[in-house]
Amino acid sequence: MSEEKSLNFLEEIVEEDIEAGKYKSIMTRFPPEPNGYLHIGHAKSICLNFGLANKYGGKTNLRFDDTNPVTEDTEYVDSIKADVKWLGFDWEHELYASDYFDKLYEYAINLIKKGLAYVDDSSSEEIAMQKGTPTEAGKENKYRNRSTDENLKLFEEMRDGKYQDGEKVLRAKIDMASPNMHMRDPILYRIKHAHHHRTGDKWVIYPMYDFAHGQSDSIEHITHSICTLEFVPHRQLYDWLIEKLDIFPSKQYEFARLNMTYTVMSKRKLLQLVNEGYVSGWDDPRMPTLSAYRRRGYTPDSIREFCERIGVQKRENLIDVGLLEYCVREHLNKIALRRMVVMDPVKLIITNYPSGKTEELPSENNPEDETAGSRMLPFSAELWIEREDFMEVPAKKWFRLAPGSMVRLKNAYIIKCTEFKKDSAGNIAEIHCEYIPESKSGADTSGINVKGTIHWVSADHALKAEIRLYDRLFKVENPASEEGDFKDYVNADSLHIIKEAIIEPSLISAKAGDKFQFIRKGYFCLDTDSTEDKLVFNRTVTLKDTWAKESKK
RNA sequence: UGGCCUAUAGUAUAAUGGUAGUACGACAGAUUUUGGUUCUGUUUGUCGAGGUUCGAAUCCUCGUAGGCCAACCA
Numbered sequence: 001m002s003e004e005k006s007l008n009f010l011e012e013i014v015e016e017d018i019e020a021g022k023y024k025s026i027m028t029r030f031p032p033e034p035n036g037y038l039h040i041g042h043a044k045s046i047c048l049n050f051g052l053a054n055k056y057g058g059k060t061n062l063r064f065d066d067t068n069p070v071t072e073d074t075e076y077v078d079s080i081k082a083d084v085k086w087l088g089f090d091w092e093h094e095l096y097a098s099d100y101f102d103k104l105y106e107y108a109i110n111l112i113k114k115g116l117a118y119v120d121d122s123s124s125e126e127i128a129m130q131k132g133t134p135t136e137a138g139k140e141n142k143y144r145n146r147s148t149d150e151n152l153k154l155f156e157e158m159r160d161g162k163y164q165d166g167e168k169v170l171r172a173k174i175d176m177a178s179p180n181m182h183m184r185d186p187i188l189y190r191i192k193h194a195h196h197h198r199t200g201d202k203w204v205i206y207p208m209y210d211f212a213h214g215q216s217d218s219i220e221h222i223t224h225s226i227c228t229l230e231f232v233p234h235r236q237l238y239d240w241l242i243e244k245l246d247i248f249p250s251k252q253y254e255f256a257r258l259n260m261t262y263t264v265m266s267k268r269k270l271l272q273l274v275n276e277g278y279v280s281g282w283d284d285p286r287m288p289t290l291s292a293y294r295r296r297g298y299t300p301d302s303i304r305e306f307c308e309r310i311g312v313q314k315r316e317n318l319i320d321v322g323l324l325e326y327c328v329r330e331h332l333n334k335i336a337l338r339r340m341v342v343m344d345p346v347k348l349i350i351t352n353y354p355s356g357k358t359e360e361l362p363s364e365n366n367p368e369d370e371t372a373g374s375r376m377l378p379f380s381a382e383l384w385i386e387r388e389d390f391m392e393v394p395a396k397k398w399f400r401l402a403p404g405s406m407v408r409l410k411n412a413y414i415i416k417c418t419e420f421k422k423d424s425a426g427n428i429a430e431i432h433c434e435y436i437p438e439s440k441s442g443a444d445t446s447g448i449n450v451k452g453t454i455h456w457v458s459a460d461h462a463l464k465a466e467i468r469l470y471d472r473l474f475k476v477e478n479p480a481s482e483e484g485d486f487k488d489y490v491n492a493d494s495l496h497i498i499k500e501a502i503i504e505p506s507l508i509s510a511k512a513g514d515k516f517q518f519i520r521k522g523y524f525c526l527d528t529d530s531t532e533d534k535l536v537f538n539r540t541v542t543l544k545d546t547w548a549k550e551s552k553k
Numbered sequence: 554u555g556g557c558c559u560a561u562a563g564u565a566u567a568a569u570g571g572u573a574g575u576a577c578g579a580c581a582g583a584u585u586u587u588g589g590u591u592c593u594g595u596u597u598g599u600c601g602a603g604g605u606u607c608g609a610a611u612c613c614u615c616g617u618a619g620g621c622c623a624a625c626c627a
Contacts, residue, residue, distance in 0.1 A: 005567095006568080008566090032627095035604090068627075124624085169625055192625080206625095229558070230627095236557095267627095268626095309577080311565090311567090313565090316560095322564090326577060327577095350612090414586095492590090545589090548587040
């Protein structure tokens with residue numbers, strides 16, 4: 001048997017906790033804020049949370065961290081649910097931090113009664129000023145010592161809408177001199193006269209993240225609350241609140257978020273790309289969102305495999321986007337049906353093949369999967385082939401078509417180039433060949449060995465489709481770390497549209513989302529923009545192209 | 554100039570005081586009716602200086618480098 005796979009640091013923590021008898025079973029949660037679409041970075045978190053629970057016989061809740069009504073929306077709730085499902089995970093309960101607003105209000109009262117929270121009338125500027133700096137202690141203000149009764153009354157009035165936005169806040173009373181800025185009397189509740197996507201106009205005060213997240217974890221008896229590194233300094237406050245409130249002791253653990261080359265990974269930045277028209281929407285196939293990957297033809301399996309391979313640790317990382325591409329190729333290679341498509345066509349005429357004759361040639365759908373079966377491909381004397389498969393003056397190690405050279409037409413015959421014609425502009429207009437009748441695929445008695453095999457589509461039977469080729473959205477490896485605005489590094493050539501590619505006839509029956517390998521070209525999937533009379537294919541990812549590398553030498 | 558987190562091939566990630574391994578990449582070759590896939594081989598690493606120890610990537614000390622923290626965002 002193979003060796004046991006080593007545990008990541010989160011699995012180690014869970015195993016230790018279970019062995020120590022700390023918990024009977026574990027509970028995790030995935031806690032998105034519904035203010036944007038999920039991206040590949042969230043996939044890492046989803047796989048971690050659901051994966052951990054799965055592995056150790058626990059459950060995972062989907063909980064929306066909806067404590068800021070001005071940025072949140074049900075559109076995002078719906079997309080997030082769809083994306084988590086698509087990735088292949090089932091949550092135990094669908095929950096919302098807003099489900100707990102009443103409970104949270106009680107918790108706040110509890111703290112006030114214990115003398116651990118107070119209402120502050122300072123403006124946000126004053127509060128920032130009094131907070132000090134990382135190297136300078138903050139100052140306590142006069143509101144800090146209000147009586148419990150006064151705090152209770154004021155907080156109630158806040159809830160009842162007696163004050164305007166920003167007039168008052170509720171703060172924890174901890175330590176204005178703490179070296180941890182988050183312990184310098186953090187704000188617990190603020191006033192927002194805003195309509196909430198779920199609670200409507202019931203509330204005008206809303207809890208801050210720090211007074212909602214840990215409490216929600218605790219209410220749900222989350223045993224292991226996993227979040228990203230930037231929340232490390234919040235942990236002290238997370239623990240403080242749980243201790244003072246004397247509620248279920250959820251524990252927070254932090255991991256390093258995913259960063260990937262040639263992409264940005266913040267909802268704020270992605271929103272800018274959408275709003276400022278750099279892309280067509282959250283699901284533009286160039287975006288790193290899950291909805292975009294889905295539309296582009298990525299499979300959930302490949303994304304889960306990617307998350308598995310990148311591992312998890314506490315150090316900052318920048319993952320090569322090539323690894324994601326490797327994962328999707330690996331999966332698509334196994335499942336994608338092979339089809340022949342010519343993107344930049346040039347006419348090829350087989351001079352010794354009877355004009356008007358058509359043959360049906362059997363072609364396997366996927367050499368990696370016998371059960372995928374085969375289809376019949378029409379063949380005739382006039383074909384379309386790829387312009388780049390012919391070279392008037394062949395390069396070194398070139399084994400495609402050139403004057404006098406032989407290649408095999410995939411699933412058909414070996415041909416020999418006898419002549420070519422150019423148009424007035426000097427472009428190759430037509431290539432003439434002779435075919436070897438005995439070289440038919442599957443019944444080759446010619447004894448001829450050729451090095452090159454090229455794809456083709458019979459001209460009489462050809463159909464047309466639009467093909468969208470995508471390149472990376474950014475020109476630099478790490479746009480977020482470059483000088484100036486990240487949008488200055490957007491790749492202007494990230495989308496190339498081929499209006500009329502030549503496709504083999506069987507593709508007419510493709511359904512949106514269907515995945516194909518266009519032989520020698522890459523993996524493609526039928527886009528949702530397709531209509532009855534117009535097929536649109538997205539290139540998911542190219543094939544590995546060692547010739548491209550070789551020819552650059 | 555406070556506090557916290559982190560440091561292993563190009564990129565990630567193992568080794569839990571006892572032979573520094575794996576994947577992706579790169580390079581070379583074999584196979585191939587996709588210059589795809591598959592297979593084989595090669596390449597490159599413990600941030601630095603001290604210390605503890607028979608033995609240190611691992612423990613300790615001091616540096617160095619990077620990241621995070623001063624939103625009524627999450």
